[in-house]
């Protein structure tokens with residue numbers, strides 16, 4: 259019998275008729291095969307909401323536990339939908355030159371924070387699927403969620419954890435000033451366009467500095483989340499000792515979400531591929547922190 263399920267429900271031993279969508283990945287673009295290897299199963303699971311057609315007469319069916327997963331996914335989707343609406347309003351106000359207060363993002367932080375306690379893996383995987391017009395909001399939401407999860411794992415004070423969640427939400431606010439055709443450009447960027455992108459931390463910092471009661475942590479993360487520990491980052495080329503723990507932590511969550519996200523034009527990296535690349539990428543990240551991040555994701559069953 260043919261059955262359509264979500265990619266996250268796929269398990270080893272299922273017979274896959276097809277993975278819906280257009281994929282460049284050799285595994286995902288294959289048709290009619292028995293899923294034999296755990297690594298292939300994990301890769302399919304990473305595709306979050308992609309539909310997969312299985313044949314239950316030739317392989318295993320879904321487990322009964324899928325009902326619980328479906329409920330978690332539904333709850334995560336509802337939280338994300340509500341959060342995106344708040345973010346649209348907050349970002350719109352900032353873009354229009356109106357002021358915001360931290361209280362306006364508080365409901366988002368408390369529901370993301372609760373989701374990180376209840377079902378972190380589900381929440382983070384649902385935010386991975388990003389269409390072009392949602393990308394800024396869902397990236398912000400996902401970075402916020404990862405920062406809450408990771409800073410809690412590191413044992414930081416709960417008040418700091420919540421502030422880092424806010425920092426995750428607002429870290430890319432400077433991108434509001436970059437034209438969408440540059441932000442979404444798929445080909446090579448010219449020098450002017452690269453400069454526009456590189457200006458976003460300072461522009462974001464300037465916007466947030468004008469908001470009443472904005473925490474120093476939020477300002478620091480916004481300005482410094484693209485700094486690298488070898489001093490080759492931007493905008494200020496700070497080196498290891500000059501970059502705060504909060505900004506180093508944000509850099510990891512930011513890049514991790516970017517490379518593991520499903521976009522219409524690219525297949526995502528698996529969590530394992532992303533973490534291996536981050537560890538091998540000498541000089542970019544704080545390696546000790548990346549190792550702790552990998553452990554944190556594995557405890558939360560995200561990787």
Ligand SMILES: [Fe+2]
Nearest residue numbers: 429430483484
């Ligand atoms: Fe950024």
